[in-house]
Amino acid sequence: MSVFAIGERDFTLDGEPFQIISGAIHYFRVHPDSWRDRIRKARLMGLNTIETYVAWNFHAPSRDEFHTDGARDLGRFLDIIQEEGLRAIVRPGPYICAEWDNGGLPTWLTATPDIVVRSSDPTYLTEVERYLEHLAPIVEPRQINHGGPIILMQVENEYGAYGNDRAYLTHLTNVYRNLGFVVPLTTVDQPMDDMLAHGTLPDLHTTGSFGSRIDERLATLREHQTTGPLMCSEFWIGWFDHWGAHHHTTDVADAANALDRLLGAGASVNIYMFHGGTNFGFTNGANDKGVYQPLVTSYDYDAPLAEDGYPTEKYWAFREVIARYAPVPAEVPAERPLVAERSVPLTHRVGWLDVPLDVDEAVTCDSPATFDGLNVSGPFVVYERDIAVEGDAVLRFNQVRDIAYVFVDTTFVGVAYRDHHDAFIPLPTDARGTLRVLVEDQGRVNYGPRLGEWKGMGTVELQGHILTGWRVTPCDPLLAERAAWHEISTLSDAIPGPVMLRGDVHVDVPENLYLDTSGWGKGAVWVNGFNVGRYWSRGPQHTLFVPAELLRPGVNSIMVFELFGVASAHVVCAAGPDLGHTEF
Incomplete structure (x- = not known):
């Protein structure tokens, strides 16, 4: 040896x-x-x-x-x-x-x-x-x-x-x-x-x-x-x-x-x-x-x-x-082939509140439970409690890790971003119903003293009072497969989120795909049940890479969890990668 x-x-x-x-x-x-x-x-x-x-x-x-x-x-x-x-x-x-x-x-x-x-x-x-x-x-x-x-x-x-x-x-x-x-x-x-x-x-x-x-x-x-x-x-x-x-x-x-x-x-x-x-x-x-x-x-x-x-x-x-210092083989790899652009319709939808929650994992607690306390690897957890407010009101978040999407019943009222240090969300006048906060883990810190920090949200105040009595439930987008999907009647119309969308892409011979996300807001994509990753209109990245190995000849499923909304119910397959603008 x-x-x-x-x-x-x-x-x-x-x-x-x-x-x-x-x-x-x-x-x-x-x-x-x-x-x-x-x-x-x-x-x-x-x-x-x-x-x-x-x-x-x-x-x-x-x-x-x-x-x-x-x-x-x-x-x-x-x-x-x-x-x-x-x-x-x-x-x-x-x-x-x-x-x-x-x-x-x-x-x-x-x-x-x-x-x-x-x-x-x-x-x-x-x-x-x-x-x-x-x-x-x-x-x-x-x-x-x-x-x-x-x-x-x-x-x-x-x-x-x-x-x-x-x-x-x-x-x-x-x-x-x-x-x-x-x-x-x-x-x-x-x-x-x-x-x-x-x-x-x-x-x-x-x-x-x-x-x-x-x-x-x-x-x-x-x-x-x-x-x-x-x-x-x-x-x-x-x-x-x-x-x-x-x-x-x-x-x-x-x-x-x-x-x-x-x-x-x-x-x-x-x-x-x-x-x-x-x-x-x-x-x-x-x-x-x-x-x-x-x-x-x-x-x-x-x-x-x-x-x-x-x-x-x-x-x-x-x-x-x-080659100046060591042998290099004569063989060379092929260059990237041209891929034809095309558009694939997303034919069905289901609202995020129609996606079953994993109620077996739900807890009730006074202070909002963390992802870590729930033993949830992420990235979504729903925090709920009933509210009844007279007049104007403002929510104050002590900490958000990392994004909080705020709803009253089914109405979206605001979003708090950790990277912007957001803390305040105004509620509608006389807000009554179920306060829902969908919290997204955007990725855990990988370097420095914040390694291993918890995810979720800290205490939440309403009109100066700390809210207690939360129902906390993990949210798995893949549970949408159990929901009742509805056919999208007009593919050219914009669709507000949060929403699950799905469609099929047909391929004769599997090849790499580059999903153009520039017409979408923020979310994640699954191809044949495999999560190819997150997208966000913030950029710089504007395409998602789908390896040919994930595809099969014939019909392939695409599912999108869109948090904000899409311009139209289509997936555009681009001719190649677009990783965004470089430094000017």
Whole structure:
């Protein structure tokens, strides 16, 4: 069996220098039937390694579950990497950031009373050990010393930006070793003196995360680690997008020149991201540094391989650079084909209040129960109570996480956005009936001290009095399948929300679809029962990517949960992706 090790100046494979030229692909952001295609295209660009995080919450929706099938089949993903002739780097966290919901930590974990995550807290460490014990049978046999593809594993993730609990890092390292992980263990931090000092241990190999000022960053790494190979294990060549902001891109020539500087210096590299993929469903994370900023559905990241799996200008530029330092196959991937635009009617509708609520999960409480208290992973919960007001009245929300849509009976009266710090909603004069507040979880914070915060709403005041006696019920849009749907008579008319809409799209041969959401307000889309993600007229993203692998020849169902309203009852399939405007 092969041996991968850390030498005086290089990584070594069976005693010979080995320069890692890696790219990140997150298996949980790519349809599993696309894994081989994306990995093969990485090899065709000249990469010799694939890196992936492991998202704990993707595998463990509850404490007593750990799923490893289908899209969660990490073992199959690693096997395909090996079958394509590449090596693998695995980063199990337990915290991963990755702009992923809750930084990869399960909500049942972060909702545990008094738990202190990412620390030596015994309660937290007990759960981390259970997680890694679940993971070990998948990862341990696939290490290179057993004939598998894994050459490196990472302990924690950018810990120096969060804490300095060295006992925690030591404990994690010991758990890894006790579970049989014998490949070199690494840490990653931005190459700043305090972060590098706090985020690693002497027996862990320190790597950096950066995308520019290459010589300076490598020099800082070398100051903190006088021997061993230099590695940028997160070479940032793009960035992520927030709703309401612009689509981030980086200059192709600048990124290629930075890659050239890294490889020319003899450093190893992991391109973050080689292929970003998609935050399918409600898996996107969020950032909050005083203003809450949820991530969009696309995780394209301006990567060399676009969200839909086709090469970009950056792909060809990087391929040319890599060819100066390593063999690159003669085979090249195909360019994105032209897709004919077309319009598909949405033929049936049902109002959101006609969608059955999961009454078995309902609770009554004085203060509004949180999503966490209900053990609801999201993203919708309905809060209800009766009101009777004389004259004018104003609701005051103490906290909203993250959007509150307010109704009296069936009449929409206002919306409070967390990112706008909204607190007040005026009610109609003499408002009487059922006050309904539909609260949406827009994505949990994935970075910083707000990691693991609760979702829902805080206390609500009416005319200065705190409202009590709430009925709180999870709201699952998929329960609309049990409702009585009504045919839409005039497809050209606008339809107000909240409303569920559905229709069928016919395909002869499955191909990627790009659903144009520019005529819609805000919501989510399911194709053949699979949630392809959120959309929002705020942008920047204006198309949703539907992988061809989700479709079948013949009839395919589309269901839309629209919160505000649509211009007409149609789905427009665009000719290609539209991720929005870039920075002017």
